[in-house]
Amino acid sequence: AQSVAQPEDQVNVAEGNPLTVKCTYSVSGNPYLFWYVQYPNRGLQFLLKYITGDNLVKGSYGFEAEFNKSQTSFHLKKPSALVSDSALYFCAVRVPYNNNDMRFGAGTRLTVKP
Amino acid sequence: GAVVSQHPSWVICKSGTSVKIECRSLDFQATTMFWYRQFPKQSLMLMATSNEGSKATYEQGVEKDKFLINHASLTLSTLTVTSAHPEDSSFYICSARVPPGQAEFGSGTQLSVL
Numbered sequence: 001a002q003s004v005a006q007p008e009d010q011v012n013v014a015e016g017n018p019l020t021v022k023c024t025y026s027v028s029g030n031p032y033l034f035w036y037v038q039y040p041n042r043g044l045q046f047l048l049k050y051i052t053g054d055n056l057v058k059g060s061y062g063f064e065a066e067f068n069k070s071q072t073s074f075h076l077k078k079p080s081a082l083v084s085d086s087a088l089y090f091c092a093v094r095v096p097y098n099n100n101d102m103r104f105g106a107g108t109r110l111t112v113k114p
Numbered sequence: 115g116a117v118v119s120q121h122p123s124w125v126i127c128k129s130g131t132s133v134k135i136e137c138r139s140l141d142f143q144a145t146t147m148f149w150y151r152q153f154p155k156q157s158l159m160l161m162a163t164s165n166e167g168s169k170a171t172y173e174q175g176v177e178k179d180k181f182l183i184n185h186a187s188l189t190l191s192t193l194t195v196t197s198a199h200p201e202d203s204s205f206y207i208c209s210a211r212v213p214p215g216q217a218e219f220g221s222g223t224q225l226s227v228l
Contacts, residue, residue: 034216043120043207043222044158090157092217102217106157 002027004093006105013081013112021076021108023065023091033074034092034102035065044090050074061085081112117141118210120220127198128228135193135223137208143188144210148217149181152205164191198227 004025013019025031032051036044048059050067058064065076074091088109092102117140127133137147145166150158162183163171170183180202182194195202208220 036219041205041222041224044209044219046216046218049216103160104157107155 002031002093002103004033004091004103004105006089006091006108008108009106011108011110013110015083015112015114016080019078019081019085019110019112021089021091021110023074023076023105025072025074025091025093027093032094032102033065033067034094035059035063035074035076036090036092038088038090038107047076047089081110083112083114086110086112118144118208118218118220120208120223122223123221124224124226126226126228129199130197133195133198133225135195135206135208135225137191137193137210137220139189139210139218142210142212144191145188146211147185147191148209148211149183149191149193150207150209152207152222154205158207161193166191195225198225200227203227 006023008022011021034049035047037047038044047063048057048065050057055067063076063078065074067074088107090107091105094102119138119140121136125133147164149161151161152158160173161176164183164185166185166188172178180196185191203226205222205224207222209217212218
């Protein structure tokens with residue numbers, strides 16, 4: 001069964017510092033991997049995805065993520081954090097041949113302090 | 115880009131009443147939509163997969179008679195919470211799959227049952 005894990009419930013960084021939100025996955029097959037952001041009482045907003053091609057994926061708002069097959073990871077990164085980046089971040093995985101929808105990680109709350 | 119519209123954003127109802135939540139794909143056709151439930155500070159839990167023109171597929175543990183799903187057209191899926199009770203209070207989110215594998219989410223509906 002496919003699954004994704006976000007080992008950190010909370011990540012705190014200072015504004016201007018680089019940030020990393022971790023995600024590891026477990027699937028049988030080649031995964032589609034996604035990052036979404038959720039602001040309070042709002043739906044999820046798509047940030048970026050990896051399907052195939054370059055392991056480094058660039059997405060919205062300056063975020064990027066690196067697909068690492070050997071470590072089964074897809075960590076989300078940003079070189080310089082903004083206070084407005086504070087939100088709940090979800091990693092998700094989907095296996096192409098499985099018609100069920102994605103499986104989400106538990107989420108990581110990112111807090112960027114001024 | 116693809117947009118999924120969900121409404122209402124907020125609904126407060128009395129115990130025993132039914133509430134309908136709509137999910138529309140605004141500029142694309144969605145043969146499959148998904149309904150999720152999210153408890154505070156927790157991840158999204160898939161409730162059911164809504165298939166246009168056929169019966170929805172429910173996840174284990176989700177009551178079919180409690181959460182009625184109708185996907186009568188390629189752009190509209192509805193979730194009706196029947197005879198709502200306080201324990202049904204939650205944040206409900208729909209999504210639709212956009213090729214080649216990305217999901218677009220609605221803005222969510224916060225249901226409060228008094």
